[in-house]
Amino acid sequence: MTMFQGLNISASALTTQRLRMDVISSNMANVDTTRGKFVNGEWQPYTRKMVVTQANESSKFRNVLSHAMNSTSASSVGNGVKVTRIVEDKAPFKLVYNPEHPDANEEGYVQMPNVDPLKEMVDLMSATRSYEANVTVFNANKGMLMKALEIGK
Numbered sequence: 639m640t641m642f643q644g645l646n647i648s649a650s651a652l653t654t655q656r657l658r659m660d661v662i663s664s665n666m667a668n669v670d671t672t673r674g675k676f677v678n679g680e681w682q683p684y685t686r687k688m689v690v691t692q693a694n695e696s697s698k699f700r701n702v703l704s705h706a707m708n709s710t711s712a713s714s715v716g717n718g719v720k721v722t723r724i725v726e727d728k729a730p731f732k733l734v735y736n737p738e739h740p741d742a743n744e745e746g747y748v749q750m751p752n753v754d755p756l757k758e759m760v761d762l763m764s765a766t767r768s769y770e771a772n773v774t775v776f777n778a779n780k781g782m783l784m785k786a787l788e789i790g791k
Contacts, residue, residue: 641783643717648776650694650718655769657721658689662762669753672741681741684751686727694718727752 665686668674674684694717729752737746 644779645776645783647718648772648779650720651772652769652776654689654691654719654721655765655772658765659762659769661687661689661724662758662765665753665758666755666762668751669755669758671751672739672748674751683731683749684753686729686751686753687724688727689724690722691719692722694720 668684671684673681675682731749731752733747734750735746736742736748739748742748
């Protein structure tokens, strides 16, 4: 493990959580958007987006080298997290009765986005807490590195 690997791991988590918060903010901003995208000549409501993450995997060379050196510590240390993609939620759109709405169908129902504000707020709180925890870890790691530098004085 290198001296800055802990900082790099926390930085990757901070970037990921910030992107999660951005996507959640976009979902909340479009909770009433009935014209999100144009598909086959018709407007479709905004579709909820979700962030998919996975652990950063170390390179195969690193794994082979650490195994050859009989060192399991290099392969047991994590490498942070990365966003693999942003996907659309497959949940059905909500139907709301509002016959005066310009996008209402013949029966008077309007397709509304599949965004649940309560679910988005819970996800936002989770992302915020994760972000705060990673800031704390980052600062603790930085403090330990500073103390290590003071040893040389």
